[in-house]
Amino acid sequence: QKEVEQNSGPLSVPEGAIASLNCTYSDRGSQSFFWYRQYSGKSPELIMSIYSNGDKEDGRFTAQLNKASQYVSLLIRDSQPSDSATYLCAVNSWGKFQFGAGTQVVVTP
Amino acid sequence: SAVISQKPSRDICQRGTSLTIQCQVDSQVTMMFWYRQQPGQSLTLIATANQGSEATYESGFVIDKFPISRPNLTFSTLTVSNMSPEDSSIYLCSVETSGDMNTGELFFGEGSRLTVL
Numbered sequence: 572q573k574e575v576e577q578n579s580g581p582l583s584v585p586e587g588a589i590a591s592l593n594c595t596y597s598d599r600g601s602q603s604f605f606w607y608r609q610y611s612g613k614s615p616e617l618i619m620s621i622y623s624n625g626d627k628e629d630g631r632f633t634a635q636l637n638k639a640s641q642y643v644s645l646l647i648r649d650s651q652p653s654d655s656a657t658y659l660c661a662v663n664s665w666g667k668f669q670f671g672a673g674t675q676v677v678v679t680p
Numbered sequence: 681s682a683v684i685s686q687k688p689s690r691d692i693c694q695r696g697t698s699l700t701i702q703c704q705v706d707s708q709v710t711m712m713f714w715y716r717q718q719p720g721q722s723l724t725l726i727a728t729a730n731q732g733s734e735a736t737y738e739s740g741f742v743i744d745k746f747p748i749s750r751p752n753l754t755f756s757t758l759t760v761s762n763m764s765p766e767d768s769s770i771y772l773c774s775v776e777t778s779g780d781m782n783t784g785e786l787f788f789g790e791g792s793r794l795t796v797l
């Protein structure tokens with residue numbers, strides 16, 4: 572079982588719609604959770620971090636965390652073509668960052 | 681956050697040679713990490729580089745193949761030794777800085793794309 576799991580996609584989203592990305596993790600002792608965006612040929616860029624249960628909003632992005640279900644999600648509202656990228660979920664477990672395989676998002680005009 | 685500069689950004693190397701990747705950070709950081717990202721794959725941690733001590737390698741990675749230096753709190757190098765085509769990958773330097781709630785956040789350099797012929 573992988574420690575951090577994501578659907579690989581691609582997730583096709585019409586422009587202006589909401590993109591919903593999911594991530595599950597195996598280590599119940601995980602402390603902090605992150606979403607990274609990676610454009611093709613570029614390095615990952617941190618877009619959201621979340622540490623406690625519930626929602627955290629930053630602009631068009633909302634991260635949701637449910638530690639009981641070991642589940643993290645990212646919502647992208649009003650999706651734009653510039654949101655087309657691979658989104659990596661990362662979990663910090665006892666000081667070690669574990670990454671999911673990433674979900675490719677394609678926003679279609 | 682931190683500004684992390686890596687070089688070279690890309691290189692084409694011959695089988696059997698070695699290449700050293702440099703990573704420079706604009707502030708002092710305790711934890712520096714080296715990751716590999718093979719084509720179409722996610723990030724795999726190679727090792728953790730701490731100043732003043734030997735690097736800690738993850739399972740499947742050894743010091744003879746990936747020697748690391750960490751001479752101070754702003755700089756590190758990763759050498760990929762005796763390269764084979766299987767080493768063709770993007771190598772990423774990253775640092776952990778203090779984020780919200782005083783917990784660590786990981787930031788990445790631009791990456792070094794190596795192609796081994």
